[in-house]
Amino acid sequence: MFVLDNVRYKNILDVRHLVLPDKKINCILGESGSGKTTLLRLLNNLAACDSGSILWHEQSLYELNPIELRRRVVMLGQNPVIFDGSVRENLFIGLKFADKPCPGDDKLREVLKQVSLHKDLDVEAAQLSGGEKQRLALGRVLLMEPEVLLLDEPSSALDEDTEEILIRSLVRYVKENEITLIMVTHARRIAEEYGEYIVEIEQGRVKSVREKVS
Amino acid sequence: MEQTIDLTFWQLAAAYLFVLILVMIVKVKGIPREREILIAAVRMTIQLVLVGYILAYVFDHSHPLYTIVIIGVMEAFAVVNIFKRVKSPISLRLKQIIALSMVAGSLASILYFILVVINITPWYEPRYFIPIAGMLVGNAMTAVSLGVSRLIEGMHAQKHLVETALMLGATPKMASRDIINKVYDAAIMPTINSMVGMGIVFLPGMMTGQILSGASPLLAIEYQIAIMLGLVGSVSLTVILLVQLGYKTFFNRYSQMVEGDM
Numbered sequence: 001m002f003v004l005d006n007v008r009y010k011n012i013l014d015v016r017h018l019v020l021p022d023k024k025i026n027c028i029l030g031e032s033g034s035g036k037t038t039l040l041r042l043l044n045n046l047a048a049c050d051s052g053s054i055l056w057h058e059q060s061l062y063e064l065n066p067i068e069l070r071r072r073v074v075m076l077g078q079n080p081v082i083f084d085g086s087v088r089e090n091l092f093i094g095l096k097f098a099d100k101p102c103p104g105d106d107k108l109r110e111v112l113k114q115v116s117l118h119k120d121l122d123v124e125a126a127q128l129s130g131g132e133k134q135r136l137a138l139g140r141v142l143l144m145e146p147e148v149l150l151l152d153e154p155s156s157a158l159d160e161d162t163e164e165i166l167i168r169s170l171v172r173y174v175k176e177n178e179i180t181l182i183m184v185t186h187a188r189r190i191a192e193e194y195g196e197y198i199v200e201i202e203q204g205r206v207k208s209v210r211e212k213v214s
Numbered sequence: 215m216e217q218t219i220d221l222t223f224w225q226l227a228a229a230y231l232f233v234l235i236l237v238m239i240v241k242v243k244g245i246p247r248e249r250e251i252l253i254a255a256v257r258m259t260i261q262l263v264l265v266g267y268i269l270a271y272v273f274d275h276s277h278p279l280y281t282i283v284i285i286g287v288m289e290a291f292a293v294v295n296i297f298k299r300v301k302s303p304i305s306l307r308l309k310q311i312i313a314l315s316m317v318a319g320s321l322a323s324i325l326y327f328i329l330v331v332i333n334i335t336p337w338y339e340p341r342y343f344i345p346i347a348g349m350l351v352g353n354a355m356t357a358v359s360l361g362v363s364r365l366i367e368g369m370h371a372q373k374h375l376v377e378t379a380l381m382l383g384a385t386p387k388m389a390s391r392d393i394i395n396k397v398y399d400a401a402i403m404p405t406i407n408s409m410v411g412m413g414i415v416f417l418p419g420m421m422t423g424q425i426l427s428g429a430s431p432l433l434a435i436e437y438q439i440a441i442m443l444g445l446v447g448s449v450s451l452t453v454i455l456l457v458q459l460g461y462k463t464f465f466n467r468y469s470q471m472v473e474g475d476m
Contacts, residue, residue, distance in 0.1 A: 044381060045469075045470070046377065046380060046381060046470055047470060048466075048468055048470065062468065066468045066469045066470070067383055067384075067385055067469055068383075070380065070381060070382065070383040071382075071383030074381065074382060074383065075381040076381070077374075077377070077378060077381060079374070081374050081375060081378035083375065093379075093382070094382040097379050097382040097383055097384035097388055097389070098382055098383035098384070099383075140382075141382070144382065144383075
């Protein structure tokens with residue numbers, strides 16, 4: 001569980017109080033430029049807030065080792081970043097960065113299926129289309145089996161059908177593995193349909209928080 | 215040993231005439247660089263005359279203090295020159311690292327060279343110390359300039375890769391590994407390449423100088439081999455220090471990238 005109190009970041013974000021519960025599908029909804037991405041970056045300690053406190057499991061984020069934190073609270077940026085090499089190497093690179101052991105090809109293929117990317121592991125990743133790269137980048141973070149998954153517009157480059165399939169598969173993954181998902185999106189439809197905890201942000205402030213009872 | 219031909223005033227004048235002819239050609243061809251050539255020639259003359267007199271004085275009155283002052287001036291000049299040569303803005307922390315690696319890396323190599331390899335007594339003997347220090351400092355300076363440029367450019371151009379690596383739990387060192395390797399290539403490869411071409415593609419300046427002043431080619435190559443190894447050492451040491459300390463200046467204590475926002 002993340003608890004934010006009086007968090008300010010430049011003139012981008014000003015959050016009085018916000019709780020993001022564990023093992024839920026949290027959706028952060030808002031227009032572009034409202035501070036959604038910045039919020040994710042704060043949770044991953046990729047940026048530090050100017051004032052206020054951010055707690056994770058009742059401990060200040062800034063007392064935790066940032067590297068260890070990022071290995072447990074993994075973030076996927078909005079623009080998929082692809083490294084040199086094959087699909088396999090791109091899947092492995094997160095595990096390598098996080099100093100975790102690399103699994104066999106069976107596991108990799110399973111992850112590709114989860115993100116509905118039907119490509120051979122030996123294909124050069126640079127040849128993939130924008131939407132395929134986005135799914136590859138998502139597969140890379142799923143493989144890391146994080147406790148918290150921070151996703152920034154994970155389906156922005158996809159058509160509606162693929163988006164639907166991907167999000168559904170993602171929701172299944174989150175529930176099966178009992179992890180926390182914090183997903184930034186500007187698609188209200190996605191948030192309404194799959195979100196269990198919906199935070200709406202407007203101009204850097206929390207406009208509303210809704211918990212859906214299922 | 216044969217006596218070296220002492221150039222007379224008229225012989226030097228003939229050398230200047232050569233430059234004047236060049237300036238005329240440049241002017242006729244409409245290449246707008248005659249001013250630069252003339253200014254550079256005059257500047258070079260004044261600097262060398264001054265250095266000649268200073269060295270003549272220092273060689274006659276050798277004293278550790280003179281040697282220390284001269285090496286100090288060289289190091290300071292090298293550090294300032296690096297700041298000027300690098301086109302992108304350099305952070306204060308990186309500037310400190312540049313100065314530290316430049317001074318520590320080249321001084322360590324110079325001392326090893328003077329004390330262990332050539333074993334000069336007294337250690338401050340300016341006739342050996344100053345030219346050797348000059349070569350080691352000069353080459354380290356060029357290497358560090360190349361390295362710093364590549365480091366800053368790399369961190370800038372590959373910011374998204376570095377940040378993505380951080381998001382996935384990489385240490386700053388892992389996240390900048392590719393950039394670091396390219397810095398080593400850019401900074402150290404020129405020295406290695408010049409070692410490979412040495413003696414075949416060109417005769418190095420120091421060896422040429424010794425041969426012109428009447429030393430046997432065999433003595434000249436002994437010194438050249440030693441100095442080349444010294445250069446590689448000094449260049450590598452300064453660049454390793456620069457990189458190992460320098461990449462950290464792009465990250466803060468939370469292992470976040472410092473410069474700007476995505």
